[in-house]
Amino acid sequence: MPPHRFDLRLGVDVGGTNTDTVVIDRDDHLVGKAKMPTTPDVSSGIEASIQSVLALDAVDVSRITHVMLGTTHATNAVIERRGLQRVAVIRIGSPATHSVRPLFGWPDDLRAAISIDETIVRGGIEFDGREIVPFDADAVRRFLDGLGEPVDAVAITSVFAPVSPRHELAAEEATRSVLGDVHVSLSHQVGSIGLLERENATVLNAALIGVAGQVSQALQSALSAHGLSPVTFFAQNDGTLMALDYARRMPVLTIGSGPANSLRGAAHLTGMDGGLVADIGGTSTDIGVLVDGFPRESAAGVEVGGVRTTFRMPDLVSIALGGGTVVQEADGNGIRIGPASTGQRLLQEGLIFGGATPTLTDAAVLDGRAALGDATRGNGHRTLLRDAIERADVLLAEAVDRIKTSRGDAPLVIVGGGSVIAPDALPGVSEIHRPEHFEVASAFGAAIAMVSGQVDRVLHLEHGKRERLVDELCEEAKDRAVQAGADPEAVRIVELDEVPLTYLTGSPTRVRARAAGPMGAL
Amino acid sequence: MKLDDANLIALARGTAVLGAGGGGDSRIGLLAAQQACADHGPVELVDLDDLHDDDLIVCCGLVGAPTVTIEKIVNGAEGERLRECVETHFGRPVGALMPAEIGGLNGLQPISWAAPMGLPVVDADGMGRAFPELTQSTMNIAGISPGPAFLTDERGTALILLADSAEWLERILRCVTVETGGLAATADYILTAAEARTATVRGSVSLAMRLGQTLIDAASDPVAALVESVSGHRLITGKVIDVERRTTGGFVRGHALVEGLQGDAQRVLRLEIQNENLIALEGGEVRASVPDLITVLDSETADAVPTELLRYGQRVTVIGFPCDPIWRTERGLELAGPRAFGYDLEYSPIEELHAPAQV
Numbered sequence: 001m002p003p004h005r006f007d008l009r010l011g012v013d014v015g016g017t018n019t020d021t022v023v024i025d026r027d028d029h030l031v032g033k034a035k036m037p038t039t040p041d042v043s044s045g046i047e048a049s050i051q052s053v054l055a056l057d058a059v060d061v062s063r064i065t066h067v068m069l070g071t072t073h074a075t076n077a078v079i080e081r082r083g084l085q086r087v088a089v090i091r092i093g094s095p096a097t098h099s100v101r102p103l104f105g106w107p108d109d110l111r112a113a114i115s116i117d118e119t120i121v122r123g124g125i126e127f128d129g130r131e132i133v134p135f136d137a138d139a140v141r142r143f144l145d146g147l148g149e150p151v152d153a154v155a156i157t158s159v160f161a162p163v164s165p166r167h168e169l170a171a172e173e174a175t176r177s178v179l180g181d182v183h184v185s186l187s188h189q190v191g192s193i194g195l196l197e198r199e200n201a202t203v204l205n206a207a208l209i210g211v212a213g214q215v216s217q218a219l220q221s222a223l224s225a226h227g228l229s230p231v232t233f234f235a236q237n238d239g240t241l242m243a244l245d246y247a248r249r250m251p252v253l254t255i256g257s258g259p260a261n262s263l264r265g266a267a268h269l270t271g272m273d274g275g276l277v278a279d280i281g282g283t284s285t286d287i288g289v290l291v292d293g294f295p296r297e298s299a300a301g302v303e304v305g306g307v308r309t310t311f312r313m314p315d316l317v318s319i320a321l322g323g324g325t326v327v328q329e330a331d332g333n334g335i336r337i338g339p340a341s342t343g344q345r346l347l348q349e350g351l352i353f354g355g356a357t358p359t360l361t362d363a364a365v366l367d368g369r370a371a372l373g374d375a376t377r378g379n380g381h382r383t384l385l386r387d388a389i390e391r392a393d394v395l396l397a398e399a400v401d402r403i404k405t406s407r408g409d410a411p412l413v414i415v416g417g418g419s420v421i422a423p424d425a426l427p428g429v430s431e432i433h434r435p436e437h438f439e440v441a442s443a444f445g446a447a448i449a450m451v452s453g454q455v456d457r458v459l460h461l462e463h464g465k466r467e468r469l470v471d472e473l474c475e476e477a478k479d480r481a482v483q484a485g486a487d488p489e490a491v492r493i494v495e496l497d498e499v500p501l502t503y504l505t506g507s508p509t510r511v512r513a514r515a516a517g518p519m520g521a522l
Numbered sequence: 523m524k525l526d527d528a529n530l531i532a533l534a535r536g537t538a539v540l541g542a543g544g545g546g547d548s549r550i551g552l553l554a555a556q557q558a559c560a561d562h563g564p565v566e567l568v569d570l571d572d573l574h575d576d577d578l579i580v581c582c583g584l585v586g587a588p589t590v591t592i593e594k595i596v597n598g599a600e601g602e603r604l605r606e607c608v609e610t611h612f613g614r615p616v617g618a619l620m621p622a623e624i625g626g627l628n629g630l631q632p633i634s635w636a637a638p639m640g641l642p643v644v645d646a647d648g649m650g651r652a653f654p655e656l657t658q659s660t661m662n663i664a665g666i667s668p669g670p671a672f673l674t675d676e677r678g679t680a681l682i683l684l685a686d687s688a689e690w691l692e693r694i695l696r697c698v699t700v701e702t703g704g705l706a707a708t709a710d711y712i713l714t715a716a717e718a719r720t721a722t723v724r725g726s727v728s729l730a731m732r733l734g735q736t737l738i739d740a741a742s743d744p745v746a747a748l749v750e751s752v753s754g755h756r757l758i759t760g761k762v763i764d765v766e767r768r769t770t771g772g773f774v775r776g777h778a779l780v781e782g783l784q785g786d787a788q789r790v791l792r793l794e795i796q797n798e799n800l801i802a803l804e805g806g807e808v809r810a811s812v813p814d815l816i817t818v819l820d821s822e823t824a825d826a827v828p829t830e831l832l833r834y835g836q837r838v839t840v841i842g843f844p845c846d847p848i849w850r851t852e853r854g855l856e857l858a859g860p861r862a863f864g865y866d867l868e869y870s871p872i873e874e875l876h877a878p879a880q881v
Binding site for chain 2 (some may be wrong): 097158195498
């Protein structure tokens with residue numbers, strides 16, 4: 001494939017219920033779409049979904065040049081404690097940092113699933129680049145020698161590694177001298193200032209290396225089965241894309257990419273810059289806010305599987321309400337809605353499809369919101385279903401109200417495969433939009449996602465030099481985005497963050513610049 | 523009372539509110555306190571009336587840059603080192619630890635230090651909030667000598683400084699803190715329980731715990747519940763549209779702008795920052811100022827946002843509430859009023875600035 005070719009893009013989104021794919025052209029117009037059930041192994045669902053979109057007449061397979069995958073592999077692995085690597089956890093910082101040990105506060109089962117053992121060895125960096133004490137490489141070797149089981153991966157976190165990674169690099173060398181070609185995650189590559197959150201993310205990253213290898217393998221074999229070897233990206237938590245080889249080393253960054261994709265997809269499909277977006281799936285609904293066409297981000301770092309990380313994600317309100325949500329009589333005269341869901345078995349188990357489980361989709365059809373299956377099959381549960389859809393509307397309205405930051409009515413975009421359960425009007429909502437291709441908005445969002453480049457460095461912003469140094473850093477971030485595939489004409493700085501590290505004049509300041517731009521021909 | 527896990531969680535949310543943006547990130551303090559209590563058993567919180575008159579109290583905490591506290595977490599044995607120094611110097615045993623300031627991380631730090639020693643922590647502190655300087659202590663107002671002061675770091679380095687001037691100690695300790703890596707553990711204003719009964723802000727640990735519990739218990743509107751429980755005033759609800767921080771004179775100084783939303787649309791509140799939120803201005807008018815407390819809350823959860831975590835786009839509610847009355851005395855204002863921070867303006871108590879007649 002010629003390196004500069006830029007033609008059709010294939011976007012894939014793995015959701016809890018379905019795996020969606022879209023193919024879009026250079027002008028971001030949809031050429032084809034497909035929806036297949038998400039499979040327990042995830043990979044075969046991706047293969048089936050790609051297979052079915054590529055089989056469409058409208059899609060010229062040979063023209064596909066780029067593939068973007070948004071996947072929940074990593075999130076699911078952490079939440080379900082499944083397929084995780086066994087990790088040796090090394091912190092470099094003794095005699096400092098003992099007052100909060102590595103993984104303190106983690107859920108016990110997650111810690112047991114991931115960590116072989118943890119240690120704090122002498123070393124670490126001061127805010128100004130000095131050593132706290134010299135790094136103790138022998139302690140690393142002794143720790144690794146003494147572990148009673150094979151090590152899949154090693155997570156290494158040094159105090160102030162973002163200022164200087166040298167002790168982490170030395171620890172990696174010591175690790176290789178004992179374990180050879182094992183996977184090593186280094187914290188300075190994973191996160192920013194904030195030892196515990198960065199360490200958590202580094203340990204999760206190491207634990208997810210196997211999952212990352214599997215999914216990229218599955219994706220590549222699905223593509224090569226069609227004679228394709230496109231440029232491949234993974235969607236990451238900030239809604240931008242990272243190259244496949246980078247994603248293989250940084251799987252933790254894929255966590256939370258789904259909501260960002262659906263918000264971006266909704267913005268693009270409606271042409272709206274602001275407003276609310278509800279992504280209604282089979283099991284749950286995520287509601288977020290669009291500001292200038294991008295998801296509003298949460299203020300604090302997010303929790304993943306009960307573990308606090310430095311990552312920022314779209315600010316979301318999530319409720320257990322989806323197309324497959326099961327409704328049942330509760331004790332007394334009430335009804336219970338969810339959190340159980342038929343998920344992808346809706347088409348077999350839902351009443352209107354001939355099954356025996358009353359779901360919100362049955363209720364929506366009975367209420368005349370959609371024409372699906374055989375509506376008369378719901379008649380036996382008429383009262384239950386009518387109460388359920390009323391209650392679901394209230395839950396949805398409450399969730400919309402919680403995410404809103406202003407009292408006035410706001411427009412709401414509804415996307416996702418479970419959209420049929422939503423009403424045509426809600427309190428607090430000025431108008432409801434259901435764009436074309438709403439059911440594949442996330443895959444669309446992945447396909448149109450921007451490519452980003454980030455530089456994160458401690459600068460000595462002495463008087464008079466500040467502007468020049470920050471400008472240089474921004475240019476470097478833009479260059480990185482362009483190298484990753486962004487259109488040089490459209491790339492811009494989307495985030496610039498300066499945090500002085502100390503109280504002193506002329507002291508080091510941590511500066512982080514992130515540039516992003518749409519995919520374009522180089 | 524014994525400080526258990528539930529108490530500590532409430533306490534951490536409360537000390538963040540009383541930090542007025544400073545005092546360090548209380549989440550780190552919470553984790554350290556939880557770990558210490560898990561390892562050594564819960565710490566007893568005692569009232570000053572329950573101590574003997576001549577019991578020695580070590581007023582202690584961390585000094586340095588908040589950004590360092592979230593990265594170079596302390597060893598945990600600093601408290602034992604400080605006690606050893608104090609006992610050697612005074613020739614008698616220490617009876618209890620006390621937070622130098624109740625705000626932020628420092629409101630919790632003595633708990634994790636006290637746990638391995640089996641010492642109680644006193645329900646009082648030396649500020650009733652967080653302030654950037656050693657001089658800004660109620661013990662200073664009461665005429666308690668700040669020296670001898672003791673400093674240690676994670677390496678076990680120990681320093682004893684004999685001086686009577688809080689200004690002089692502040693200057694030297696701050697220099698030393700830079701050398702120890704931007705962070706050090708200190709004890710100063712060592713005093714007896716009898717002295718502490720009149721020289722401290724009493725009940726501030728349990729106050730912080732109550733405020734935290736208010737946030738935890740509030741079903742629908744935690745911000746409103748908090749404002750009511752601190753007799754405070756909501757200054758603005760909006761989003762952060764600008765944050766500037768610079769390092770001058772040995773502190774992180776800067777400002778943040780909050781633009782109003784909803785009923786506050788068209789309004790912009792400017793926060794002046796020196797580690798803590800010092801002054802809230804609107805259209806050139808003072809809406810709140812030190813020594814009263816100005817705290818930025820997440821509009822949704824009412825969690826206090828420390829100044830170092832302020833960021834563009836955050837949805838926040840800024841509240842102001844009265845300081846301990848001691849800070850409104852002539853000496854209190856001289857040490858911690860607007861002029862002490864270089865602002866040429868007269869202090870007006872927040873309740874007068876927001877008196878119904880003026881609205």
